[in-house]
Amino acid sequence: MKDILKELNEVQKQAVTQVEGPVMVIAGAGSGKTRVLTYRIAHLLSLGIDPFNILALTFTNKAAREMKTRVFSLIENTEARNVWMGTFHSIFARILRVEGHLLGYPSNFTIYDMDDSKRLIKAIIKEQNLDDKIYPPNHVLSRISNAKTNLISAKEYSENLEIKDADSMANKPKIGILYSIYSNRCKKADAMDFDDLLFNTNVLLRDFPNILFKYQQKFKYILVDEYQDTNFAQYLITKKLAANDENICVVGDDAQSIYAFRGANIQNILDFKKDYPDLKTFKLERNYRSTQTIVKAANGVIFNNKDQIFKEIWTSNEDGQKIPLLTASTDNEEGHLVANSIFENKMNYQLNNSSFAILYRTNAQSRSIEEALRKKDITYRIFGGLSFYKRKEIKDLLAYFRLVINNKDEEALVRIINYPARGIGKTSLEKIIVAADKMQKSLWEIINETSVLGGLRINTGSLNKISVFVTMIKSYSAQIKSKNAYELAKLIASSSGILRELYNDKTPEGVSRYENIEELLNAIKDFSEKEPEITDETRETGELSVRTLDEFMQDIALLTDSDTNNKELTDYVSLMTIHSAKGLEFPYVYIVGLEENLFPSIQSLNSRADLEEERRLFYVALTRAEKHLTISYCESRYRWGNLIFCEPSRFIEEIKSEYLDSPVGKAFLKTESNLEKKSSASAWKNNQGIQKNNLKKISNITNSSGVTSSETELFQTGMDVEHKRFGKGKIVNIEGTGSNKKATVFFQTVGQKQLLLKFAKLKILN
DNA sequence: GTGTGATATCTTTTT
DNA sequence: GATATCACAC
Numbered sequence: 001m002k003d004i005l006k007e008l009n010e011v012q013k014q015a016v017t018q019v020e021g022p023v024m025v026i027a028g029a030g031s032g033k034t035r036v037l038t039y040r041i042a043h044l045l046s047l048g049i050d051p052f053n054i055l056a057l058t059f060t061n062k063a064a065r066e067m068k069t070r071v072f073s074l075i076e077n078t079e080a081r082n083v084w085m086g087t088f089h090s091i092f093a094r095i096l097r098v099e100g101h102l103l104g105y106p107s108n109f110t111i112y113d114m115d116d117s118k119r120l121i122k123a124i125i126k127e128q129n130l131d132d133k134i135y136p137p138n139h140v141l142s143r144i145s146n147a148k149t150n151l152i153s154a155k156e157y158s159e160n161l162e163i164k165d166a167d168s169m170a171n172k173p174k175i176g177i178l179y180s181i182y183s184n185r186c187k188k189a190d191a192m193d194f195d196d197l198l199f200n201t202n203v204l205l206r207d208f209p210n211i212l213f214k215y216q217q218k219f220k221y222i223l224v225d226e227y228q229d230t231n232f233a234q235y236l237i238t239k240k241l242a243a244n245d246e247n248i249c250v251v252g253d254d255a256q257s258i259y260a261f262r263g264a265n266i267q268n269i270l271d272f273k274k275d276y277p278d279l280k281t282f283k284l285e286r287n288y289r290s291t292q293t294i295v296k297a298a299n300g301v302i303f304n305n306k307d308q309i310f311k312e313i314w315t316s317n318e319d320g321q322k323i324p325l326l327t328a329s330t331d332n333e334e335g336h337l338v339a340n341s342i343f344e345n346k347m348n349y350q351l352n353n354s355s356f357a358i359l360y361r362t363n364a365q366s367r368s369i370e371e372a373l374r375k376k377d378i379t380y381r382i383f384g385g386l387s388f389y390k391r392k393e394i395k396d397l398l399a400y401f402r403l404v405i406n407n408k409d410e411e412a413l414v415r416i417i418n419y420p421a422r423g424i425g426k427t428s429l430e431k432i433i434v435a436a437d438k439m440q441k442s443l444w445e446i447i448n449e450t451s452v453l454g455g456l457r458i459n460t461g462s463l464n465k466i467s468v469f470v471t472m473i474k475s476y477s478a479q480i481k482s483k484n485a486y487e488l489a490k491l492i493a494s495s496s497g498i499l500r501e502l503y504n505d506k507t508p509e510g511v512s513r514y515e516n517i518e519e520l521l522n523a524i525k526d527f528s529e530k531e532p533e534i535t536d537e538t539r540e541t542g543e544l545s546v547r548t549l550d551e552f553m554q555d556i557a558l559l560t561d562s563d564t565n566n567k568e569l570t571d572y573v574s575l576m577t578i579h580s581a582k583g584l585e586f587p588y589v590y591i592v593g594l595e596e597n598l599f600p601s602i603q604s605l606n607s608r609a610d611l612e613e614e615r616r617l618f619y620v621a622l623t624r625a626e627k628h629l630t631i632s633y634c635e636s637r638y639r640w641g642n643l644i645f646c647e648p649s650r651f652i653e654e655i656k657s658e659y660l661d662s663p664v665g666k667a668f669l670k671t672e673s674n675l676e677k678k679s680s681a682s683a684w685k686n687n688q689g690i691q692k693n694n695l696k697k698i699s700n701i702t703n704s705s706g707v708t709s710s711e712t713e714l715f716q717t718g719m720d721v722e723h724k725r726f727g728k729g730k731i732v733n734i735e736g737t738g739s740n741k742k743a744t745v746f747f748q749t750v751g752q753k754q755l756l757l758k759f760a761k762l763k764i765l766n
Numbered sequence: 767g768t769g770t771g772a773t774a775t776c777t778t779t780t781t
Numbered sequence: 782g783a784t785a786t787c788a789c790a791c
Contacts, residue, residue: 060781090781113781114780198781262781362777364777364778425768428767462767579779580779598778
C-alpha cells in the first residue's frame with residue numbers, strides 16, 4: 001500500500017493517526033473533512049484492524065456512497081467493503097432486522113416513508129372525528145417525530161405534564177392520544193417509520209444489555225460524519241455504542257448545522273467535550289476548495305451568528321473574481337440571467353455543464369430556472385424533488401411487494417386492495433378497518449380469516465373478490481425465498497394486473513408510467529444478477545444466498561434522494577436545494593432567490609435561533625463554490641400562482657461590499673426603496689412591460705435563423721406545442737432546413753424527444 | 767361501486 | 782400552477 005499519510009497536511013495527519021480514544025475534528029468548509037474520514041478508515045485498515053469492527057455513520061446516502069468509493073480507491077484490498085458504512089437510518093435498520101424480534105418485530109418489518117406516515121395519521125385523525133384544521137396532519141406528525149427523536153414514548157408523552165400543558169395551551173390536547181394510536185397502528189402493521197428506526201434502536205440497547213455488549217464488541221472504532229446534525233437519539237446511541245472503548249471520532253462543523261428543524265441539536269457538538277474529558281480536538285481551518293474572495297465573504301456572513309465555536313477559516317488560493325449580484329424583475333428573468341451567465345462562462349472558459357450548480361432554498365424555485373436552461377439547450381439534472389421512487393405507479397407496484405413481504409403492512413394494503421380496480425370499494429374497506437380496530441388486529445388478519453370476514457355484513461360479491469385477492473397475495477408470499485427478486489417481481493407485476501392496466505392506457509402519461517415500471521423491473525433484474533453481499537451471516541456460514549425480493553426492498557427502503565442512476569446523462573448542470581448540496585462542491589455556483597421571506601424563509605424570522613440556522617444555510621451555499629460564485633434575486637416572483645413583490649435578502653448586505661461586484665451591489669439599495677414607494681398597480685404594469693420586452697427579445701433571436709416559406713417554418717424555439725402521443729411540450733431546439741427540419745421537444749411527461757417536423761404533426765398552443 | 771369534474775391547500779429544508 | 786380530496790352523476 002502507498003503511504004497515504006503523505007497526502008495529508010499536519011493537522012489532518014494528526015486527526016487521522018490519533019486512533020485510540022475520543023477525537024473531535026472541527027472541520028471548516030472545504031478543509032478536507034471527507035478526506036480525514038476516508039483516510040482514517042484506510043489508516044485503521046492498514047493497521048490491521050478488522051473491517052467488521054469499524055462503523056462509519058453519515059446522514060445521507062450520497063455521503064455514504066461517496067465515502068465508500070473513496071475508501072475503496074485508497075485501499076486495494078476488497079476487505080474494505082466489509083466496513084459498516086451507511087446512514088444512521090440504514091445501519092440501525094440493519095441492526096433491527098437482526099435483533100428486532102426482541103422488541104416484537106419480525107425481521108421483515110416494513111419501513112414507512114413520509115407518505116405512509118401522513119396517510120396513516122390523516123386516517124387516524126378522521127377516525128377520531130377530529131377537525132384536521134385544528135389537528136393539521138403535518139403538525140401532529142412533527143410533534144410525534146419530535147417526541148421520538150427525543151426518545152419520549154407515547155406513554156411518556158401522555159404522562160408528561162409539561163407537554164400536556166403545552167398541547168392544551170395550543171388547543172390541541174389530543175395529540176398524545178393520536179401519538180399512541182399511531183404507534184399502535186404502526187406496531188400492528190409490523191412497520192417502523194424513520195424515527196422508529198432510531199427510537200427502537202435505542203430501546204434495544206437500553207433494555208438488552210447483552211445486545212448492547214455485542215455491538216460494543218463489534219464496533220470498536222466508530223466514526224460519525226456531520227456530527228453537528230445529530231439529534232438526541234443519534235447522540236445517545238453513538239455514545240452508548242462507544243462507551244466501552246471510547247474510540248469514537250466525530251467530524252463536523254457547527255457553522256454548517258442546518259437540520260435543527262428536524263431535531264438536530266447543535267449542542268451535541270458544542271458539548272462533546274463534556275462527555276469525553278480526555279478528548280483530543282483538531283481544528284481544520286485551512287480551506288482548499290475556494291478562492292480568497294469566497295472564503296472571506298463567507299467568513300463575514302457567518303460572523304453575524306452568536307452561537308459558534310470560534311475558528312478562522314483561511315486559504316492560500318488565488319483571490320478569484322468578485323461575486324456578481326444579478327438583479328431580475330421576475331423569476332423568469334432570473335432564470336434567463338442565470339442561464340445566460342452559464343452559457344457565457346461555458347463559452348469563454350470552455351467548461352462542461354458539470355462545472356455548474358444552481359442552488360435554491362425551496363424545491364419550487366427550480367421551475368423558472370429549468371425553463372430558461374431548456375431554452376438555452378443546457379443539459380441539467382434536478383436532485384431531490386420528485387424522485388423515481390415517489391412516482392405513483394412505482395409506489396403502487398412497490399406496495400404489492402411490501403404487502404407480499406409483510407402481509408400486515410396496512411398502508412400498502414389500503415393502497416392496492418382495489419388497484420387495479422377489482423370491486424372492493426370504500427364501504428367494504430371501511431368495514432374491515434373498523435373491525436380491525438375493534439378486535440385489535442391488522443387488516444390482513446381480518447380479511448385472511450373467513451369466519452371473521454363473514455361476520456362483517458359485506459355483500460357476497462365483494463366477499464368473493466376479497467378472498468381472491470388474499471389468495472393471490474398469499475401465493476406470492478409463498479415464493480419469496482425460492483424465487484429470485486426479478487422473477488417474483490415480474491410475476492407480481494403481470495399477474496396482479498398492474499402491467500395490463502398501464503399497457504391499456506395509451507395516453508402519454510400512461511405510456512410513461514408503463515416505461516417507468518419497466519425501468520423498475522430492470523433495476524430489480526440488475527440487483528438479482530449482482531454478486532450477493534457478504535454479510536455477517538455469510539461470514540459465519542459461508543453461504544451466499546439468492547438475491548430475493550425482500551432484500552431488494554430493504555436496499556431501497558431508505559433511498560429517498562436522487563439515488564436512481566441515470567445512465568445516459570453524464571454532463572449536466574446540477575440543480576438542487578442548498579440542503580441537498582451540503583458536502584458537495586462545484587467550480588461555478590449560482591445561489592438564486594436571495595429575497596426576504598424566501599431566504600431567509602418567512603417562518604424563520606420569529607426567533608434568533610431560526611434565523612441563525614438560515615444564515616448557516618447561506619454559509620453552506622456560499623462555501624460550495626470553488627472558483628466562482630454568483631448570487632441573484634428578483635423583485636417579483638410567482639408564488640402559489642400569484643405575483644408577489646420581493647425585497648432583496650438581508651444576507652446580501654452581509655457580504656462585505658469589497659467582495660461583491662460593486663456597481664450592481666449598490667444599485668439594489670435604491671431599487672429596494674423605490675419598490676416600497678411604488679403602488680402595487682404601477683409596479684404591476686411596469687412588470688408586464690418587462691415581460692413583454694423579454695418575449696420580444698427571445699422571438700427576435702429565433703426569427704433570425706433562416707426564413708423560407710413552408711409550414712415547418714412556423715415552429716420556433718420556446719414554443720409550446722402538443723403532440724398526439726407525447727402530449728404537451730416545449731420546443732428547445734430546431735435544426736436542419738426545409739423538409740429535414742428537426743425539433744428537439746421537451747415533453748412534460750416523456751422528457752426530451754427529437755422529432756422530424758414534417759411528420760410530427762405538432763399543434764402550436766400559443 | 768366507479769369515474770369525473772370542482773375545490774382547497776399548498777411551499778421550507780430530509781432520513 | 783399542481784396536487785389531493787370531495788361532491789356528484791352514472
